[in-house]
Amino acid sequence: MKIKSIAAIAAAATMTAAGSAQAQDCNLGISMYTLGAPYFAAQEDAARKAAEEAGCTVRSADGQNDMVKQIGDIEDMVAAGINVLIINPRDAQGLVSAVNAASAQGVHVVAIDSTLDPSADFITQIQSSNEANGELVGDWLAKKLEGEPARIALLSGSQGNLVGRERRLGVLRGLMDSMLTNYGSAEVEVVGQGWGNWATEGGLTAMEDLLTAHSDINVVLGENDSMVLGARAALQAAGRLDEVILVAAADGQKEAYELIREGEYGVTGLNNPNEIARMAVEVGLQALNDELPEDMGKLTFTQPAAITQDNVDEYYDEESLF
Incomplete structure (x- = not known):
């Protein structure tokens, strides 16, 4: 499978979104498997704004974490005449048939964030690199510890989740x-692994249990910012916040950025929902106007980064929903 980074295709993405829309009428659909979390709400909002600024007619659907509903949403949008589809899939395999059917009707499909099986007929999948982000975050943590042992409380999202494992x-x-x-x-x-279901409250509960069982934790590692923010509240209530380095493998949640600015949170990996969404719209418009780079592969990574107190101001967006 050919993999391209955003940097590798940026030179080919020189036209503006507005210019793309002028070349051919754009009817764009956004199929999110859920809008029940701030990250996904921000992603939908950014995609909608980018498409509307380009002059597209936009339809959007919330799959409500139900694969059958998401399939129906896609079918409805195709029937309504969309020619570009941005999809964050509920299931890597379960959405393949719906995507293939949309493509067969001439719809240009761009997947974002959650994994879609590469055998499906879509242009590319745009996401952050969990591996590259994680390695940068791990490098920062090693230098922060300065050779001291790492005794880690691990907060994971949900059992069997491949993204969490990669992170x-x-x-x-x-x-x-x-x-x-x-x-x-x-x-x-x-020293222990807790399951926080990707949520702040779940991270808090998991951290309370880990603190009870382990007195020597010096690092909290979460697979997203929300769980680490919950863990922070548990540490604060226990009077142990100053003993622990807070580390998230991914996301860049606004509340985490604010704490990083104040030196009260260590590091997080860059997984910007706005950047991913805007790039997806741009690629969809390129496809609509037959302007895609010839060598675009099925996987497109955003530029990885570890966000720390040294660089957080480059990424913080007060207006972001996430």
Whole structure:
């Protein structure tokens, strides 16, 4: 499978969205598998705004975390005459038939964020690189620890989730490699794993349980910012906040950025919903006007970054929904 980064295709993406819309009428559909979390709401909002600024007619649907409903949403939008579809799929395999049917009707399909099986007929999948972000976050953590052992409380989203697995392994790989490279040894222990279901309240509850069982935690590693923010509240209530480095593998939630600015949160990986959504609209418009780069692959990564106090102001957006 050919993989391209945003940087690799940026030179080919020189036309403005408005110019693209002028070349051919744009009827764009946005199919989100859920809008029940701020991250996905921000993604939908950014895609809608980018498309409307380009002069597109926009239809949007909330799948409500129900694959059958999302399939129906796509069918309805195709029947209504969309010619570009931005989809955040509920299930990698379960949405393949609906995507293939849309493409067969001449719809240009761009997948975002959640994984869609690459065998499906779509242009590209735009997402952040969990591996690359994780390694940068792990490197930052190793240098922050300055050779001291890492005793990690791990907050994971949901069991069996492939994105969560990629995120935690990326950070742990980066941490181990940087410890060995910079200090000649690596002592890393995951003292416990809690399941926070990607939510702030879930992170709080999981952290309370981990604190009860383990007195020597010096790192909290979460697979997203929301769970780490919940863990922070638990640490604060227990009077142990100053003992622990807060680390998120991904997201860049606004509340986390604000704490990073104040030096009260360590690092998070860049997974900007606005950037992903805007790029998806741009690619969809390129496809609509037959202006896609010839070498575009099925997977397009945004530029990875570890967001720390040193660079947070480059990424913080007060107007973002997330």
